[in-house]
Amino acid sequence: MLASTTQDPALAAATTAAEIDALTAGATFGAALRATPEFTALLGTGKALDADPIARAAIHAYNEKREDLRVEAAMNLMTQEQTDELGRLLEAMHEVPSVIAYVAATAAFGALCRETSTVISGLIGIDFAANSRSGGCCGG
Amino acid sequence: MLSTEIHEAAIEFGRSLRGAPALAAYRAAEAALDANPDAQALMADLRRFQQASIEAQQRGETPAPETTEALRRCQADVRANDVIMAHLRATSDVKAFLPLAATEVSQALGTDYAKLIAPTSC
Numbered sequence: 110m111l112a113s114t115t116q117d118p119a120l121a122a123a124t125t126a127a128e129i130d131a132l133t134a135g136a137t138f139g140a141a142l143r144a145t146p147e148f149t150a151l152l153g154t155g156k157a158l159d160a161d162p163i164a165r166a167a168i169h170a171y172n173e174k175r176e177d178l179r180v181e182a183a184m185n186l187m188t189q190e191q192t193d194e195l196g197r198l199l200e201a202m203h204e205v206p207s208v209i210a211y212v213a214a215t216a217a218f219g220a221l222c223r224e225t226s227t228v229i230s231g232l233i234g235i236d237f238a239a240n241s242r243s244g245g246c247c248g249g
Numbered sequence: 250m251l252s253t254e255i256h257e258a259a260i261e262f263g264r265s266l267r268g269a270p271a272l273a274a275y276r277a278a279e280a281a282l283d284a285n286p287d288a289q290a291l292m293a294d295l296r297r298f299q300q301a302s303i304e305a306q307q308r309g310e311t312p313a314p315e316t317t318e319a320l321r322r323c324q325a326d327v328r329a330n331d332v333i334m335a336h337l338r339a340t341s342d343v344k345a346f347l348p349l350a351a352t353e354v355s356q357a358l359g360t361d362y363a364k365l366i367a368p369t370s371c
Contacts, residue, residue, distance in 0.1 A: 127268050127269050127270055128269050128270065128271075128346070130265050130268065130269075131262075131265040131266045131268065131269040131350055132349065132350055132353045133265075133353075134261055134262045134264075134265035134266070135262055135265075135266075135350045135351070135352075135353030135354045135357070136353045136354070136356065136357040137258065137261070137262070137357070138258045138259060138261070138262035138354055138357070139353065139354035139355065139356065139357025139358040139362065140357045140358075141254060141255055141258035142255065142258070142354070142357075142358050142362070143357065143358050143359060144254075145252070145255055148358070218365070219365050219366075221251070221255070222362060222365040222366050223365070223366050224251050225251065225255060225256075225258075225259040225366075226366040228251070228256065228259040228260060228263060229259055229262060229263040229266065230263075231263070232260065232263030232264060232266070232267050233263055233266050233267050233272055234267075234272075234275075234276060234279075235272075235275065235343060235347075237266075237347060237351075237366070238363075238366040238367060238368060239367075239368060240343070240344055240347045240348075241347050241348055241350070241351035241362070241363040241366065241367075242348055242351070242363045242364070242367065243345075243348045
């Protein structure tokens with residue numbers, strides 16, 4: 110919680126109360142988001158993904174190859190064959206039905222959240238999305 | 250298209266945020282800066298000198314002494330300008346407060362709301 114800069118106890122109490130109101134409203138808003146069909150779909154597709162051995166194998170294969178090539182990718186040193194192989198594994202992963210469903214559910218819920226963020230930014234007069242992580246939009 | 254429920258919940262949260270002291274102070278500081286052309290010009294000078302200094306360093310050069318001196322003078326002027334300093338402090342406070350509010354959302358949601366709404370460059 111932000112420290113109040115005022116020395117007036119009544120004003121300090123009001124400041125704290127207003128901050129608590131805003132934080133409580135945040136929790137209420139989070140609960141409302143959790144109750145959306147989009148979030149329910151995300152949870153459901155996530156569970157289905159975890160239970161699907163084909164999806165898990167495809168994800169594992171892609172992640173393993175990506176990790177193997179992490180240094181080459183970071184230094185822009187990947188050969189065409191390596192790029193093609195990573196691309197094939199990514200494509201194979203994205204062809205698994207449970208992955209397709211999870212990716213779609215993630216995109217739908219992300220879009221919903223970004224839309225709510227636009228509403229909030231309009232009300233507060235500052236970009237909420239860009240300022241809602243410590244250290245700026247990229248965290249830190 | 251947001252459902253009525255979630256749109257209203259977002260509006261309620263936004264209104265509560267708007268009423269928080271950090272946001273109120275930020276709006277007041279923003280208005281004061283907007284109404285003060287001298288402060289705006291000083292900030293523009295500061296950015297210009299900072300940029301010149303950065304560009305010189307990126308070229309592997311030492312910034313010219315007159316650039317360094319102009320930057321130093323400009324920094325001193327900014328530090329002495331109440332409107333700018335109030336704006337900088339208010340901005341810092343609001344950037345500290347909004348992540349707290351986003352964390353409350355994330356905790357109730359069970360996943361990182363701030364990450365979901367982050368600009369795609371992040």
